[in-house]
Amino acid sequence: MILILGLFSSVFAAIYHYDRKQRFSGWLAIAYASGLAAFLVDVNRSLFDTALVDMIAKAFFWGFSIALVAGVFSRHEAKVSSALIWVVVGLGSIALFWFGWIEPNIVWRSISSSITAGVILTIALPLLWQKRKGVLHHTFFVLFALLCATYFLRPLIVYGLLGAIHTPESYGSSIYAALLYGSSVLCGLTCGVTMIIMAGSDIIRKHQLASTIDPLTGIMNRRGLEKFVSTKIDTSDTTNNTTNTSIIMVDLDRFKGINDDFGHDVGDQVLKRTASIISTITSQLGIVARIGGEEFAIVLNVSDEADSIVVAQHLRLSLAAIEYAEIGCNRKVTGSFGVAMIGNGESFRAATHRADLALYQAKAAGRNCVREAQPSTTNGLIKPITHAADLTAGNVRELSDNCIPFPKRNAG
Structure with missing residues (x-):
């Protein structure tokens, strides 16, 4: 005893x-x-x-x-x-x-x-x-x-x-x-x-x-995203019937300058705020992961391609609307976005590659914009957002730090 x-x-x-x-x-x-x-x-x-x-x-x-x-x-x-x-x-x-x-x-x-x-x-x-x-x-x-x-x-x-x-x-x-x-x-x-x-x-x-959570932001890291994909989306490297799944790649614009000018502590605060905003907006639609220094990946369950663009544009406007006292009101933190819809028979990895290419095009187009990857079966890979889903600031109600409303899409 x-x-x-x-x-x-x-x-x-x-x-x-x-x-x-x-x-x-x-x-x-x-x-x-x-x-x-x-x-x-x-x-x-x-x-x-x-x-x-x-x-x-x-x-x-x-x-x-x-x-x-x-x-x-x-x-x-x-x-x-x-x-x-x-x-x-x-x-x-x-x-x-x-x-x-x-x-x-x-x-x-x-x-x-x-x-x-x-x-x-x-x-x-x-x-x-x-x-x-x-x-x-x-x-x-x-x-x-x-x-x-x-x-x-x-x-x-x-x-x-x-x-x-x-x-x-x-x-x-x-x-x-x-x-x-x-x-x-x-x-x-x-x-x-x-x-x-x-x-x-x-x-x-x-x-x-x-091992699957980013310690700085509290969201998934790359390993967490890979685990999610392997169990929920892409178990055989060939995903069928997943046209309701889209990928949004996000990269903060000129983030290195923030670290250089204001220090890494301020940069960390920006990353935390960015992760919080993205998580708030997409919480009912999918998952978000930090896969690199200032790069994020979002996997959405949406009905069609246009909805993914709406979300991406809303995220872009939300990030640009946030003011950081540490860097001054005249300097904004913006993001560039690449969007790809997973096609029938297309692997998650291939769709991610197309979203990455769209992100690079957004950077080349001047940053702070959204570019959509064409389906892999088409000739052109990237197209700018010019249709009705291309939102402007007028489509989004006034934003707050804690509750960011979802925008209404224009008719037509």
Whole structure:
């Protein structure tokens, strides 16, 4: 028992030390340390005043339950009702005090202590039920429910069904103590192993996510985009029936000058703001990724080619409308855009290449404009935007930093 509790406390403490954001593991380290303290005090109760030692052991016992519940809520980023826990602990403390000194009765002390710990643990059951997904979460819910059940069933079995009675002197060799230690070892071992696996899976998932996210802007990076494409769009390098998918390549104009004139800190702020604007506008339409220094790629799910142009023009006008106090109101940050619709039987890579060529044409045309790549089956690759979807500033309502409205297209 000592070995199991000490081992799990050390393992969870090591996980928390490795990743301080794993507060779940920190709480579990406290839980198993409290369980270890409760066991050490409980087995040495004969050396001290029985009632006082019993109270201390049960306080650590409840500490195990409280820390375990806090860990569960922390892992799911939920807030535990501390008021409810304090009410339960308060009522349990009154019962312990009464049966410890007012009307001493070790049996009722055991019953009140066990029920209090069980009620505390039960607080986490509704959350675990809601968060069940996958075998691991279902397994942990079952084990946690069994752990809760032992606290209610143990006094019922020992004192109710078996009618066992013990004194403070005979507690160590009693059926209740044997059942307490046995069930604690079993539940502590199974729950501990499951929670270690869960903590490990959290760390693995975090690193997998970090490898696909750009740390500066918080949006996808090139690897994230490639992963998205491989699983959602282009699984065989030949994409069929994807005429509702378009690619927009964006490159900020003269961005190097901003870094040179105002420093990389200002440049980073511009990149963050740009990513935020693009993400806000396209959040319901597709995904955006930062694939280079000042280059972004957008994958949209749209009904036709004209809609892609509307989005690109709206993005262009939105970027140009933002004022940066760091660089002065007379200097604007603009972007050049290349748009390509994925054709039937065309790979995502080929469509991206056409969008890149369109982007280069936008740069050559003077920047701060949109160029559309012709379908790969046509003779010309690039064409300027001259039809009705070629928006002007008058088509876009006044923009704000936090909420950028979507423009209305002109009729005809």
